[in-house]
Amino acid sequence: MRLAHEKVREIARQKGTTLAACLRDAGVSRTAYYSLVRKDSVLPKSCHAVADALGVPVTSILEEPVVPLSQEVIEARLEEARAVCAEFPEANFENIWHVLTLEQLTPLERLNRSLMRGRRVAVQR
DSSP, rough: EEOOHHHHHHHHHHOOHHHHHHHHHHOHHHHHHHHHHHHOOHHHHHHHHHHHHSSSSSSGEEEEOOOOOOHHHHHHHHHHHHHHHHHHHHHHHHHHHHHHHTTSHHHHHHHHHHHHHHHHHHHHO
């Protein structure tokens, strides 16, 4: 997950505050914030602090980097996900797709994405 700089700025503007004020309230330095913006993945503690300062769920300021997939990969994954759903009708297609996607990642990437997914669910409750 990436820190979505434009989303943060837009939410701050909608809340009638500035990015600088948000960062000050969150206790996150401008240097740390812009370092997070440049990374492909972020430190959840800082992201939670920024989201808390804005009064929004952390998922509203995050985005996943877009990894282009070939049409063949997408079609194969769709076919496999549909087959699993057909065999297990109680299964959730989105969760199956997520698992099939995670299989293509390194163990560390899988762990980080799973932790973020778990936090996203917990934050929304």
